[in-house]
Every structure is written in C-alpha cells, then in structure tokens.
Amino acid sequence: MIPRGVEIFVGLEPIDLRWSFDRLAGIVADRIGREARTGALFVFFGKRREALKVLFFDGTGMCQFYKRLDRGVFRLPEPLAVGSTTVSIDERVLDDLLDGIDLQTKVPVSRERLN
Secondary structure, three states: OOOOOOOEEEEOOOOOOOOOHHHHHHHHHHHHOOOHHHOOEEEEEOOOOOEEEEEEEOOOOEEEEEEEOOOOOOOOOOOOOOOOOEEEEOHHHHHHHHOOOOOOOOOOOOHHHHO
16 A cells, blocks of 8 residues: 555656666665665666566655566656656656556547447
8 A cells, every 4th residue: 555645756767677776775865866774766777677566664664566567568657847857746657657557648538438
C-alpha cells in the first residue's frame, strides 16, 4: 500500500538493477537531486524495462521493492521537459505502473462498445 500524499519520483535513465541501497541513494542525490531518506519513493528501471526497483525510507531504515513482470515491459511516464532525467508522479499512476498498465496509450471508446 502506498501512503497518500507521498512524493514519487521516477528515474527515466536505466540503471543496473543489481545496485543496492547505497548506490541507489547516490543515484537519488546525483540524478534526482533529493535526499533518499526524505520519505519519498524513488522508482528505477532496468535497461529492458521488464523490472523495476523502488527505494524508500520507512522511518527506521532504507527499503527496496523489486518487481519483474511475467510478460511485457513497464512503460515509462512521459517527461515534462525534453532532456528530463526524472518525472514526478502520483500514487494512482504508480499503482498503474506497478500493475504493468501502459501509462501512455489511450484507447478510444467507440459508441458500439458502449451499447
């Protein structure tokens, strides 16, 4: 369960998912410009985008969440500006992202489907 109101940052550049707590905390500082122990969630993808890691501080220590999809790839959220290395998202978007839902594709609903 994702706490309401928590800040969530997604790193858009792939990382080596073998990296552990300290290396990811360094990436948070270098690429995102934040302190890893702020209570925010930091999401990182591997090169093939079939797996991701979430780094967060729970008040007592650093935690990692790792997820690999059985099929498909995680879809990166669109950056707000060209050349951005990170994007901020809300809890709903993170839920969709973790469920493997394509965040970009909008499926038009035809009137035939509604009837």
